Amino acid sequence: MLLTSRPASPEDGEMPMITPRHVWMLLALICTGAVILSFGLTAWLDLNPCYLCIFQRTLFMLLALLAALAVLGQAVARVSGALFVLGCGIGIGAAAYQTWLQLQPPGSVSCLGGQPGPIEGLVEWLGQQMPALFLATGFCEDKELTILGLSLANWALAAFAVCLAAAGWALWRARRAGR
Numbered sequence: 001m002l003l004t005s006r007p008a009s010p011e012d013g014e015m016p017m018i019t020p021r022h023v024w025m026l027l028a029l030i031c032t033g034a035v036i037l038s039f040g041l042t043a044w045l046d047l048n049p050c051y052l053c054i055f056q057r058t059l060f061m062l063l064a065l066l067a068a069l070a071v072l073g074q075a076v077a078r079v080s081g082a083l084f085v086l087g088c089g090i091g092i093g094a095a096a097y098q099t100w101l102q103l104q105p106p107g108s109v110s111c112l113g114g115q116p117g118p119i120e121g122l123v124e125w126l127g128q129q130m131p132a133l134f135l136a137t138g139f140c141e142d143k144e145l146t147i148l149g150l151s152l153a154n155w156a157l158a159a160f161a162v163c164l165a166a167a168g169w170a171l172w173r174a175r176r177a178g179r
Contacts, residue, residue: 020170024070024077027084027163027170031064034159039133041152047145048138051123052098056156058126058134059091063163074174081171088164094119095157101141102151110141 038057042049049057066084070077101109116124126134138144143151150158 020077020174021071023166023170023173024067024081027166028064028067028071030159030163031060031067034060034156035064038152041145045145048142049136050098050138050140050142051120051136052094052140053138053152054123054126054134054136055119056091056094056098056153056160058122059087059094060159063087063091067167070170077174078171081167081174084167085164085171088160088167091160092157092164095153095160098140098153099151099157102143102153104141106141110139 035057038049038053038060041047063084066080066087069080070084123134123136127136143153145152147155
């Protein structure tokens with residue numbers, strides 16, 4: 001049984017209990033890995049990240065920090081975990097919107113034009129502070145790279161969804177154990 005009421009010993013033949021703390025550690029590693037992969041692919045393949053790509057990258061940075069904070073303790077985990085869930089929801093929205101843009105016929109929609117919104121403003125400010133890391137040079141509707149038939153926006157959407165599900169479980173499990 002994966003979830004037990006007492007710690008399992010190797011002699012019991014049972015798998016050790018997975019705790020919310022383990023999940024938060026794993027989520028911190030996954031989000032950090034997503035950031036490193038994003039920077040690495042951009043540099044290695046000379047990709048042109050767009051505003052939504054950089055915003056999602058920034059969200060993964062924030063999520064890595066929030067997950068690391070959730071490891072510290074139960075009270076911190078509740079607040080940082082709730083913020084983590086909120087960040088995942090925002091990430092799902094951004095990645096889903098970018099996925100929708102990429103599904104439209106070429107030239108029919110663009111993420112540029114019109115008044116810049118809060119995402120564009122944040123990314124523009126970050127790009128001015130650290131251009132090597134945050135300068136938006138691409139278009140959100142372009143699929144510069146596909147891996148196994150999925151664009152990077154599709155992969156980000158899946159990663160945000162998995163993180164949301166895991167964080168939801170960790171919060172639920174911690175609450176249940178706290179009773």
